Amino acid sequence: MKSILVTGGAGFIGSNYINYILKERDDYFIVNLDKLTYAGNLENLITSQANKNYHFIKGDITNSDLVNFIFEKFKIKYVINFAAESHVDRSILGSEIFYRTNVIGTNVLLETARKFEVEKFLQVSTDEVYGSLGNEGYFTETTPISPNSPYASSKAAADMMVLAFNHTFGMPVVITRCSNNYGPFQFPEKLIPLMIINSLNDKKLPVYGDGLNVRDWIYVIDHNEAINLVLEKGKIGEVYNIGASNEMQNIDIVKLILKYLNKTEDSIQYVKDRPGHDRRYAIDSTKIKNELGWKPKFSFEEAIEKTIEWYVQNKSWWQRIITGEYQKYYETQYKL
Ligand code: NAD
Ligand code: TYD
Secondary structure (H helix, E strand, O other): OEEEEEEOOOOHHHHHHHHHHHHHOOOEEEEEEEOOOOOOOHHHHOOOOOOOOEEEEEOOOOOHHHHHHHHHHHOOOEEEEOOOOOOHHHHHHOOHHHHHHHHHHHHHHHHHHHHOOOOEEEEEEEHHHHOOOOOOOOEOOOOOOOOOOHHHHHHHHHHHHHHHHHHHHOOOEEEEEEOEEEOOOOOOOOHHHHHHHHHHOOOOEEEEOOOOOEEEEEEHHHHHHHHHHHHHHOOOOOEEEEOOOOEEEHHHHHHHHHHHOOOOHHHEEEEOOOOOOOOEOOEOOHHHHHHHOOOOOOOHHHHHHHHHHHHHHOHHHHHHHOOOHHHHHHHHHHOO
16 A cells, blocks of 8 residues: 655645546555645545545645654655645735745655655646746756746745755655646636636636737646656656647637637636736656656547536536635736
C-alpha cells in the first residue's frame, strides 16, 4: 500500500485526481489535507468519501505541528502538493496569502517530508513560472524562470525551493509544470467555468483587453494521468512540462462556449485588461512524452463539450458557490 499525502485535494485538480486515482488503484491510501478555502469544496469528493483508502483532514499546510502529526500517523511515503492559492486576479488584489500558502506552506511540507524520509515529493507547478511568450516558440524545461504575476512568482519560488532541497539534501523531488486546465469542479473564477456560468445566467461575459491572449488548454484528467506517471516513474530532481498542444485565443474560447449554448455574441463585453497580463503560454511536452511515454487522451473538441455539459447538468454545484464570498469577489474584480 502506498501512503500518499495529497494536499489541496478539495480543489479543482486535486479532487479530480483523488476521484480518478481511487477508481484506478486499490494500492494507494490517500490522505487529503485541505484548508477548505473559498476554492476547496468537499462536494467535489462525494464519489471518494466512502472509499476505505481515503481519509480527509481539514487543515493548513503551513501548520507544521499538524503536518508532522499526519506524516507520523499515516506513515506518509509520497507527497503530491496541489495546495495553493491559484488565481492570478486574486493575487493582484492581494498577494500575501499567496506567499504564505504557496511558499511557506511548501517549505513546511518539504521540511517535514525530509524529516520523515519520503520516497517522492511531487510539486504541482505551472507553466506560468516561465513568464510570457511572443507569437513564436514554446516553454521547455530549460526556459528561464521569469514569473510575472504575484501568483506565478509564488509558484516559481516554491519550485526553486523544491529543487534546492534536492540539491542540498538529496531529497527525492520531482516537479510538474502544466498549462491551463479545464474540466468538472473548476471554481468559476477561472475563464472557462466563469464564461459558461455567466452565459447560462444570461450575464455579460467579461473579456480582458483585446481577447487575443493565448492559453494552451488541457483536460484535467490528462494532467492527472501525467502527474501520476511522474509520481511513479519520474526521475528524481527533474522537471516535466505537461501540455496538450492546444493553443486558443481567449475570445475563441468564449465564442465556442456561446455557440454550444445557443447564445448570441451580444453578451461579450470587453473590459479593462488584467495588469501585467501574460500574452501567450504554449508548452513543449516532448520530455514527458519521450522519457515517460505520456500522451494526452482527450481531444479539445470532445473534452470541452463534456465540460460545458457538466456545468449544464450540475447547476446546483455552482449555484451554491456563486453566492456569498464569490459575489463580493465578483463585484470587486469586475466592478459590475
Ligand atoms: P484550486 O484553487 O481549485 O484548489 C486549491 C486547493 O488548495 C483548495 O481546495 C484549497 O482549499 C486548498 N488550499 C489552499 N490553501 C491551502 C492551505 N494553506 N493549506 C491546505 N490547503 C489549501 O486550484 P487548482 O486549480 O486545483 O490548482 C491545483 C494546483 O495546480 C495548484 O498548485 C496550481 O498552482 C496548480 N496548477 C493549476 C493549473 C490550472 O489551470 N488550474 C495549471 C497548472 C498548475
Ligand atoms: P484564467 O482562467 O484566470 O487563467 P490564467 O490567468 O492562469 O491563465 O485566465 C485565462 C485567460 O482568460 C487569461 O488570459 C485571462 C483571461 N480572462 C478573461 O479574459 N476574462 C476573465 O473574466 C477571466 C477570469 C480570464
